[in-house]
Amino acid sequence: MSGPVVRLKINDRLVQARPGMTVLECARSHGIFIPSLCDLEGLPAFAGCRLCLVEIAGRPHRLPACQTRVEEGMEVITTSEELEALRRSTLELSLSEHPNFCLLCQEKANCDELKMTMVKALEPGGCLFCPKDGNCQLQQVVEYLKVKQVAYEFEDRGLRLWQDDPFIAHNPNLCILCGRCVRVCSEVRGEKVLSFIGRGSQTAIGTFFQRSLLQADCSFCGACLEVCPTAALEEKGVLVARGRQIYEQPFICPLCSSACELRAEFVEEGKLRRIGPAPVEGPAFRSGCARGRFGLREVLEAQLTRSMPLVKGNGLEQPASLEEALAAAAAALKKFKPQEIGLVASAQVSAPGLLALAELAGALKADNLFSFYPEGFLDRLNEFERQNGIRFERSLTRQQLHQGQTFFLVDTDLKAEGLAYWLELWPEISGGAGYLVLDPGLNRSARLTDHHLQCRPGKEAQALLGLLKRLTWQASELSFYHGYHELLDSLSKLSAEELQVESGLRAAELDKAAAVLLSGHPALILFGERLLRQPRWRENLTALWNLGLRLEARVLPVVSRGQERLLEKLKLSSGLRTISDGLQLEQDIRNGKIRALYVLGDLPLAQKPDWLLVQNPFKTGLAERADIFLPSVSCLENGGPGVDLFGRVKMASKIRGSPGGENRLSEAGIIIKLAGLLGVELKLPSSAELQDIMAEPEGLKSDQELTYLPLPSPDRLPGRGIFPQPERTAGEVEVIVGQNLDFYAGISMAEVSSGFRGLNNPDWLWLNPAEAASLDLREGQQVILKTADGDLSLEIRLSRQIQPGVAVVNLILDTSLKLRLYGRGLFKGKLRVTS
Amino acid sequence: MMKNEPNLKDRLERLVASIPAGRSHLILFLHRVQQEFGYLPEEALARAAEYFTVSPAEVYGVVTFYSAFQMKPRPQHELVVCHGTACHVHGAEAIHTELARLLGVEPGKEDQGKDVTIRRVNCLGCCALAPVVVVDGEYQGRVTRNSLEKIVERLSGKK
Numbered sequence: 001m002s003g004p005v006v007r008l009k010i011n012d013r014l015v016q017a018r019p020g021m022t023v024l025e026c027a028r029s030h031g032i033f034i035p036s037l038c039d040l041e042g043l044p045a046f047a048g049c050r051l052c053l054v055e056i057a058g059r060p061h062r063l064p065a066c067q068t069r070v071e072e073g074m075e076v077i078t079t080s081e082e083l084e085a086l087r088r089s090t091l092e093l094s095l096s097e098h099p100n101f102c103l104l105c106q107e108k109a110n111c112d113e114l115k116m117t118m119v120k121a122l123e124p125g126g127c128l129f130c131p132k133d134g135n136c137q138l139q140q141v142v143e144y145l146k147v148k149q150v151a152y153e154f155e156d157r158g159l160r161l162w163q164d165d166p167f168i169a170h171n172p173n174l175c176i177l178c179g180r181c182v183r184v185c186s187e188v189r190g191e192k193v194l195s196f197i198g199r200g201s202q203t204a205i206g207t208f209f210q211r212s213l214l215q216a217d218c219s220f221c222g223a224c225l226e227v228c229p230t231a232a233l234e235e236k237g238v239l240v241a242r243g244r245q246i247y248e249q250p251f252i253c254p255l256c257s258s259a260c261e262l263r264a265e266f267v268e269e270g271k272l273r274r275i276g277p278a279p280v281e282g283p284a285f286r287s288g289c290a291r292g293r294f295g296l297r298e299v300l301e302a303q304l305t306r307s308m309p310l311v312k313g314n315g316l317e318q319p320a321s322l323e324e325a326l327a328a329a330a331a332a333l334k335k336f337k338p339q340e341i342g343l344v345a346s347a348q349v350s351a352p353g354l355l356a357l358a359e360l361a362g363a364l365k366a367d368n369l370f371s372f373y374p375e376g377f378l379d380r381l382n383e384f385e386r387q388n389g390i391r392f393e394r395s396l397t398r399q400q401l402h403q404g405q406t407f408f409l410v411d412t413d414l415k416a417e418g419l420a421y422w423l424e425l426w427p428e429i430s431g432g433a434g435y436l437v438l439d440p441g442l443n444r445s446a447r448l449t450d451h452h453l454q455c456r457p458g459k460e461a462q463a464l465l466g467l468l469k470r471l472t473w474q475a476s477e478l479s480f481y482h483g484y485h486e487l488l489d490s491l492s493k494l495s496a497e498e499l500q501v502e503s504g505l506r507a508a509e510l511d512k513a514a515a516v517l518l519s520g521h522p523a524l525i526l527f528g529e530r531l532l533r534q535p536r537w538r539e540n541l542t543a544l545w546n547l548g549l550r551l552e553a554r555v556l557p558v559v560s561r562g563q564e565r566l567l568e569k570l571k572l573s574s575g576l577r578t579i580s581d582g583l584q585l586e587q588d589i590r591n592g593k594i595r596a597l598y599v600l601g602d603l604p605l606a607q608k609p610d611w612l613l614v615q616n617p618f619k620t621g622l623a624e625r626a627d628i629f630l631p632s633v634s635c636l637e638n639g640g641p642g643v644d645l646f647g648r649v650k651m652a653s654k655i656r657g658s659p660g661g662e663n664r665l666s667e668a669g670i671i672i673k674l675a676g677l678l679g680v681e682l683k684l685p686s687s688a689e690l691q692d693i694m695a696e697p698e699g700l701k702s703d704q705e706l707t708y709l710p711l712p713s714p715d716r717l718p719g720r721g722i723f724p725q726p727e728r729t730a731g732e733v734e735v736i737v738g739q740n741l742d743f744y745a746g747i748s749m750a751e752v753s754s755g756f757r758g759l760n761n762p763d764w765l766w767l768n769p770a771e772a773a774s775l776d777l778r779e780g781q782q783v784i785l786k787t788a789d790g791d792l793s794l795e796i797r798l799s800r801q802i803q804p805g806v807a808v809v810n811l812i813l814d815t816s817l818k819l820r821l822y823g824r825g826l827f828k829g830k831l832r833v834t835s
Numbered sequence: 836m837m838k839n840e841p842n843l844k845d846r847l848e849r850l851v852a853s854i855p856a857g858r859s860h861l862i863l864f865l866h867r868v869q870q871e872f873g874y875l876p877e878e879a880l881a882r883a884a885e886y887f888t889v890s891p892a893e894v895y896g897v898v899t900f901y902s903a904f905q906m907k908p909r910p911q912h913e914l915v916v917c918h919g920t921a922c923h924v925h926g927a928e929a930i931h932t933e934l935a936r937l938l939g940v941e942p943g944k945e946d947q948g949k950d951v952t953i954r955r956v957n958c959l960g961c962c963a964l965a966p967v968v969v970v971d972g973e974y975q976g977r978v979t980r981n982s983l984e985k986i987v988e989r990l991s992g993k994k
């Protein structure tokens with residue numbers, strides 16, 4: 001053990017601990033079991049279950065091990081006749097309200113033979129029929145304490161089960177009120193959906209007015225499922241494991257830049273049982289979300305049949321072996337000239353897949369290498385930085401995040417697109433650090449805070465300048481860099497009044513927000529892709545850069561996919577280009593510039609080239625029209641690596657292999673093999689080399705001179721006068737197109753899962769309730785959104801977080817129209833009720 | 836609730852304005868709301884969560900923790916039917932059923948959103964007067980079918 005060490009004795013054994021550790025943690029790290037049902041790793045103790053009481057020499061009372069910190073020379077006794085008796089009587093209280101026939105059954109050891117008779121317990125129920133059987137912490141503790149009887153008569157609480165929600169079910173009659181779910185929901189996830197309700201014998205876990213989790217705004221992150229020691233909180237639709245072997249397959253979730261390590265569980269026959277977070281860098285409840293654990297499961301379940309390679313010949317589709325399909329592909333590719341071949345990687349491909357495709361392009365000497373990147377986020381950022389000779393930061397370590405004293409989120413919903421950052425920031429925020437969110441749209445991370453600045457859509461620059469105007473005079477940091485006087489000069493020419501009217505923010509709101517930004521130094525500013533996915537993004541960035549510099553703050557983008565960072569690196573070294581919509585590509589196909597196309601993944605493309613190869617886990621969308629279809633393994637088998645928000649390259653833990661797992665080629669493996677047939681040997685970097693690529697210093701030298709950027713002249717400000725506010729015709733809305741990451745390999749989660757549709761439906765159009773009422777629109781009503789580019793059919797959904805005159809849609813980009821609207825980011829639309 | 840009480844929002848806002856936004860004032864605020872409305876409307880709890888930046892679930896937890904807080908409007912009239920032994924012998928059950936019939940309240944269900952509740956108690960300790968019904972706190976002894984009708988008439992008049 002490196003670093004300072006505390007020496008103590010547990011049960012007469014000399015052990016070492018890190019200062020600050022609890023006795024429970026220390027005992028555990030030395031393999032000493034202390035029963036505990038309410039502790040949560042890394043969180044302040046709750047000390048509610050009283051099962052972890054230990055004796056400490058010299059202390060008059062027994063103390064909960066979860067709450068007591070180790071001290072030099074401490075002598076701890078974790079087990080004795082007396083302690084176990086005390087624990088037993090404590091546990092009996094819980095057991096008197098928990099179905100306990102199975103727990104106390106003297107025939108437990110023979111249960112497998114006896115249970116067939118069904119007469120073992122007087123009533124059905126108990127562990128025998130419980131999904132948690134065999135994997136239950138309450139069972140373990142009962143076992144350890146050898147509880148044989150319960151002094152109180154069993155009392156069934158007879159409470160109603162919660163079964164209305166997708167993915168999560170709650171049986172309050174199994175709840176032992178350990179409080180873990182409540183704490184993980186508020187203290188770790190910052191959702192605060194659950195609470196103890198009632199008192200005394202009536203106490204239960206509940207939500208606001210006992211609403212369903214969906215109505216209580218639960219994010220379905222699943223953390224509560226992870227911590228519940230009983231089956232009181234259970235994931236729905238999980239295959240029972242009883243008696244069957246379970247195989248685990250760790251993988252890196254490809255769905256967002258948090259790159260959580262998840263674990264897929266299969267039962268013997270190779271059927272997917274569940275997907276859950278893996279405890280790798282911390283406890284499992286600190287990673288994973290609805291998308292990764294439930295959405296992905298539903299997508300994979302919807303694709304029951306494993307896809308076969310297919311080759312089209314004479315218009316007919318023929319199943320083929322991978323070898324045959326690859327041979328056909330190699331033969332076909334050889335027929336085209338290098339400049340006629342295009343290669344496209346979609347947004348969710350693995351890092352090795354992307355690198356392999358780039359290498360293949362190089363080997364073919366094809367100069368049309370694209371990545372499909374509808375956000376275009378880092379492209380714009382890079383362009384801006386190059387033009388202005390500045391450089392924003394790209395990623396921070398955990399420690400660096402915690403150094404922040406004030407956090408400012410601009411157009412980013414960390415809970416949805418940067419969870420790994422959010423989980424670090426939340427304890428700071430709830431601990432009282434300054435916290436401000438600027439976002440005209442929906443933002444889960446702005447709930448439960450009174451510092452949500454909602455400017456008019458597209459008026460972020462005005463809001464930021466309104467803040468900057470206040471800060472220039474108030475901030476005490478000496479940030480007098482080059483250009484400061486010019487900045488002061490331009491700012492003084494901007495009328496505060498006008499900035500307020502344009503941004504839709506009141507002076508008092510801006511004052512308060514400025515005070516928050518100044519409340520702690522250093523400040524950390526995180527901005528999302530929506531700040532740049534709008535017409536006047538340069539002005540937004542200029543204002544943000546100046547604000548950051550004035551505050552001496554760290555300013556960085558939140559990329560929603562870690563791959564973006566790798567793309568950025570690749571672009572510097574290879575001929576990779578990004579395409580944000582299919583237009584240019586379609587045109588190149590139409591006029592014959594590109595005749596053969598290799599698509600890795602899926603993308604919406606209206607124009608089919610002469611020859612099309614699609615490599616994707618599922619035969620969907622574009623793959624339907626391909627001449628050759630090569631099935632990739634899914635992300636479960638790909639293993640990684642993935643690049644995360646902290647800029648690290650993450651590999652999944654050792655893969656044990658799924659049952660019946662013939663060794664299938666990885667995404668990159670297929671490309672390497674194809675290259676082999678074309679006579680080239682591809683060499684991909686190992687994950688260590690990949691880490692080196694990621695770590696390469698980039699952009700400007702660190703000794704670059706910091707400088708303020710000149711402000712655009714007032715009439716160049718974003719959207720100035722474009723939407724004069726009072727003259728809005730009824731039914732006209734400014735639409736913000738949000739980010740929707742709820743899809744995998746071309747399949748939208750909402751499309752295959754009714755549960756997911758209840759959570760985040762890409763067909764929802766969010767409106768302000770009062771405005772909807774004034775337009776005579778109800779929740780659930782179907783409407784047509786008319787836009788200059790085309791019409792969308794959507795369903796009304798209400799949120800008080802939406803301002804009047806604004807609508808939010810979170811489209812899945814499965815058509816060129818949606819892609820186009822997404823690219824615009826902001827547009828005007830009219831609502832028509834569908835008759 | 837909102838529909839029946841158009842000024843609920845304004846009354847709430849007045850209360851909000853009278854109390855500083857610190858978390859520690861949450862309970863005081865809830866008390867004031869209950870004083871003002873006689874119960875805690877859902878809107879008030881949602882507003883409290885917003886104003887004190889506490890989660891709605893926490894507010895609900897607090898409210899259900901203290902039995903003094905009530906989340907349903909108290910009915911305007913309360914009838915208590917004694918079911919003690921003496922009253923039982925004198926036909927308390929029939930009286931209960933009849934009262935319920937006259938008032939159009941489902942027996943046994945105490946809160947139907949009507950402005951009347953009928954409660955059953957085990958014994959009021961005035962067995963000499965059996966059968967006993969308490970009307971808005973007023974004891975009525977030796978009730979008969981006739982006097983029941985009068986009671987109900989009076990209540991409807993009072994409404």
Ligand code: SF4
Pocket residue numbers: 098099102103126127128130131132133134136137138139174229230231232
């Ligand atoms: S939660 Fe655990 S103890 Fe309770 S019935 Fe299920 S398996 Fe048995």
Ligand code: SF4
Pocket residue numbers: 181184185189191192193194213218219220221222223224225
């Ligand atoms: S799923 Fe997450 S947000 Fe929902 S109740 Fe559980 S912990 Fe809270």
Ligand code: SF4
Pocket residue numbers: 174175176177178179180181182205227228229230232233
């Ligand atoms: S639901 Fe589970 S985690 Fe929550 S209090 Fe009950 S037993 Fe504990």
Ligand code: SF4
Pocket residue numbers: 253254255256257258259260262287288289290291292293419420
């Ligand atoms: S989608 Fe993101 S946050 Fe959710 S499990 Fe996957 S990597 Fe983690």
Ligand code: FES
Pocket residue numbers: 035036037038039046047048049050051052053064065066067
């Ligand atoms: S684990 Fe220590 S009191 Fe529950």
